[in-house]
Amino acid sequence: MMNPESNRNKNKEVAVIGGGIIGLCSAYYLHKAGKSVVVIDKGEIGKACSFGNAGYITPSHFVPLAAPGMIQKGLKWMLNPQSPFFVRPSLNLDFLHWLWSFSKRCTQQHTVNTQEAILDINLKSLALYEELHAEDALEFQFYQKGLLMLYKTEKGLKEEAKTVKQANRLGLNAKLLSPNELKRLEPNIDFDVIGAAHYPEDAHIAPYELLSSLRIYLETVGVEFIEQAEVTNFNTGSLQGDDIPANRSGPIKIVSAHYSKGAEKGLISADEFILANGAWSGETGKRLGLKLPVQAGKGISITISNDPNNKCSPTTFDCKTPFILSEAKVAVTPFNNEIRFGGTMELGVLADQERRGISPNRIKGLLKSAGRYLPAFRADNIDQSQFWSGFRPCSPDGLPIIGRCQPYTNLTVSTGHAMMGLSLGPISGKLVSEIITGSTVSVNLGPFDPNRFHSEEKIA
Known part of the structure; x- marks a missing residue:
């Protein structure tokens, strides 16, 4: 045989x-x-x-996931089933060791020690994206429209101001925007926020197109x-x-x-x-x-029509710049006649997360958050069965x-x-x-x- x-x-x-x-x-x-x-x-x-991520190319994201305050936020958010960050309890030894290692690194010193390396590798990748986009053999849209970080709270905006200041120190272009300045940048969309940070060097693509x-x-x-x-x-x-x-x-x-x-x-x-x-x-x-030491961080997203001529569209936004609803950790990305809402971070053992599928509470939390920042957003018209999920590979540092x-x-x-x-x-x-x-x-x-x-x- x-x-x-x-x-x-x-x-x-x-x-x-x-x-x-x-x-x-x-x-x-x-x-x-x-x-x-x-x-x-x-x-x-x-x-x-x-496949279904936000499509961001982000020199602006030079602060590691293991950052000061993440443990405190995680403990607080664990009490809210609709929170943007959730750690699913588990007795898996690999997972417990990962959490211990992660907690050790949520310090200001770790952030200071790693941010230059993270920024450098992001900038090198941005340059390579520009080269790939110029290749005749590859066909994908590349948009360098920047990225907006939107804030509803004084505390959040104050923290972002420190990141903007550090970005400028590291040679990255960034600045804070008042609501009026934000309106001048995006005149066709109404935001219910007190301010924003703008990182004009960031870019985005439609991931699956690439x-x-x-x-x-x-x-x-x-x-x-x-x-x-x-x-x-x-x-x-x-x-x-x-x-x-x-x-x-x-x-x-x-x-x-x-x-x-x-x-x-x-x-x-x-x-x-x-x-x-x-x-x-x-x-x-x-x-x-x-x-x-890699653990899965589940994220979810939904991509909907953003064509103003399509009467079936549940909601439309005439925006050019991707933005993040910062306190809610929700990313919003325009792709031609589509717009993608994505976010949440659910940490837990991969096999358990694969079995559980998408949590209805994560969906409700994301849609509810979008409505808080975007008065024109209509979550009741969105088919929740169309949500997608994927697993991000997270290291403890x-x-x-x-x-x-x-x-x-x-x-x-x-x-x-x-x-x-x-x-x-x-x-x-x-x-x-x-x-x-x-x-x-x-x-x-x-x-x-x-x-x-x-x-x-x-x-x-």
């Missing part, structure tokens, strides 16, 4: 595990570097977290895609090629990866492996004996995890981007390519080193 795996063997120079924005950008830059690439994804390429274009291009140049296929195991060996037991120390090479695609089984052999499957990277890493991962000599990790996955897609892909080809890397990878959590593993 024929081995079912024998017809599914793939041999490439690089295997990319994960077909979201990080995986596709990695494949793009690796192909440009002359590498043969296969991309494997447990679902449909580009349809996970990359992902679709990347996939079409990559297929035409020979990059192979394997969808609906989950990596189930790895074959490893010493540098001499011998099989090596899991408990042996020293450098290890990944030889191949097994995957299942329905009833079919397959094997991918490659010289290099990229782990870039977002919120699932921690679980995949366990199959290699790794403890990647709020920084991406990018680089070689010990003890493996041919494994590069790119995950943990949280809400900045779309923003950092191009630079993350370019860094992966630079690591594998041995080129000079575009940014200092020290702050993003996957091995930075090893000391905490030993403590735990």
Whole structure:
């Protein structure tokens, strides 16, 4: 009887595990570097977290998720089922360790130590987006209309003023706007706010438009895609090629990866492996004996018609600039004749969140918040069944995890981007390519080193 795996063997120079924005950008830059690439994804390429997010490219977001006050806010918001931030209780040890590590980093010193690195990598990615948009082979709309942070409270606006001041210190253009100045910038929309901050260097795209274009291009140049296929195991060996037991120390090479695609089984052999499957990277890493501290942060969104000529539109806003309803943590993005409302952060064990689906309370909270800032918003006409959800991969220090991962000599990790996955897609892909080809890397990878959590593993 024929081995079912024998017809599914793939041999490439690089295997990319994960077909979201990080995986596709990695494949793009690796192909440009002359590498043969296969991309494997447990679902449909580009349809996970990359699909329904706000589409922001955000140099303005240089403050890490692990910021001062987040623990206090989280404890307060846990009492409100419609709050924008919710930590689902769990006794899962990995999750508890992540929360402990996160809480340690919610300090002013951590923010000061990391904001320059976060801004630098965002600006580098923005420049790469401009290059990608100029490529004839890729077709996607790129809008550099800036970003508005809207505030209803004096306390919130005062805190944002500090961020604006720090942005200016770091060389980023930003300023506060009064309600009258906001009206001059967006004359056709009424906001019920006391002020705003404007970051004119930010940009936005329609995420799936880019992902679709990347996939079409990559297929035409020979990059192979394997969808609906989950990596189930790895074959490893010493540098001499011998099989090596899991408990042996020293450098290890990944030889191949097994995957299942329905009833079919397959094997991918490659010289290099990229782990870039977002919120699932921690679980995949366990199959290699790794403890990647990545937890899933569920976000939701809904995209509705924003065409004033369409009488079926539940609500329309004639706006050009994306904006965030800051206290409510709701992002609002215009895309041609559509507008997307997205937000919330629900932290918890991934398997539990996948099983539970979208919480009705999260939907109610988002729609209620939108109405508080936007008097013209009509939530009662929105079909709530059309809400989408995705899982952001969150690291405990709020920084991406990018680089070689010990003890493996041919494994590069790119995950943990949280809400900045779309923003950092191009630079993350370019860094992966630079690591594998041995080129000079575009940014200092020290702050993003996957091995930075090893000391905490030993403590735990």
